[in-house]
Amino acid sequence: MNAVEQIKYDLALANRMMANEGVLDTFGHISARHPERPDRYFLSRSRAPELIEPADLVEYDLDSVAVGGSTLPPYSERVIHGEIYRARPDVMAVCHHHAAAFMPLVITGTDYVPVVHLGSVGGFKPPFWDQRAEFGETNYLVVKPEEGRALARALGDHMMVLMYRHGVTAVGVNLSDLAFRCVYSCRNAEYQVQAAASGKIDPLSKGDIDFGSRIGGTTTGHTRAWEHWTVRLQRGNWLPPRA
Numbered sequence: 001m002n003a004v005e006q007i008k009y010d011l012a013l014a015n016r017m018m019a020n021e022g023v024l025d026t027f028g029h030i031s032a033r034h035p036e037r038p039d040r041y042f043l044s045r046s047r048a049p050e051l052i053e054p055a056d057l058v059e060y061d062l063d064s065v066a067v068g069g070s071t072l073p074p075y076s077e078r079v080i081h082g083e084i085y086r087a088r089p090d091v092m093a094v095c096h097h098h099a100a101a102f103m104p105l106v107i108t109g110t111d112y113v114p115v116v117h118l119g120s121v122g123g124f125k126p127p128f129w130d131q132r133a134e135f136g137e138t139n140y141l142v143v144k145p146e147e148g149r150a151l152a153r154a155l156g157d158h159m160m161v162l163m164y165r166h167g168v169t170a171v172g173v174n175l176s177d178l179a180f181r182c183v184y185s186c187r188n189a190e191y192q193v194q195a196a197a198s199g200k201i202d203p204l205s206k207g208d209i210d211f212g213s214r215i216g217g218t219t220t221g222h223t224r225a226w227e228h229w230t231v232r233l234q235r236g237n238w239l240p241p242r243a
């Protein structure tokens with residue numbers, strides 16, 4: 001496979017993995033920047049993530065307009081991806097999700113706090129974005145370019161932004177970095193909420209988080225996790241078909 005075929009296969013696989021691991025459900029989506037054209041990215045046509053295959057992936061420019069005039073029905077919130085790729089040259093993959101694990105935090109405006117070491121993937125004090133505060137009453141879908149730009153501004157140089165009454169958008173330097181961040185930030189959010197109900201939390205310090213988040217792709221952890229999530233799909237005979 002060439003680089004484009006490889007990223008498209010990995011992106012289909014990542015969508016299925018994140019559905020299988022409880023990050024995505026009917027809604028939510030993952031994109032990857034084009035490996036040879038930094039001004040373009042791949043995102044599926046509007047489809048449930050666990051069904052996505054390479055043939056569903058559409059190439060978009062940073063205005064989130066389909067290259068080559070694809071007529072496949074798009075996701076309405078694709079500007080999230082385009083505007084983040086435009087604002088953050090370091091970002092190679094983006095996931096927008098509404099995982100149940102994060103709902104108590106985004107409903108109450110409670111900060112995400114790493115309470116176990118793997119939770120440091122979410123970073124120290126990831127920001128909140130309130131669509132209503134900037135744009136008044138909406139249906140909370142991020143569909144206008146200015147809404148996507150505002151979300152990208154709120155993300156700043158963080159790796160995750162929490163969206164009031166809606167969900168989360170996370171970024172990665174590659175797909176396995178992103179998948180790792182999504183799964184382990186969800187686990188941490190679950191533990192955080194459960195632990196807060198059971199007793200006093202003594203969370204990681206900013207220094208702990210800096211150490212923890214620096215491990216990143218420097219160990220075999222990301223590869224091990226990617227293999228683990230792949231084999232869980234394989235057991236159910238649910239790997240995406242090759243293009």
Ligand SMILES: [Zn+2]
Pocket residue numbers: 028077096097098141142166167
């Ligand atoms: Zn959404």
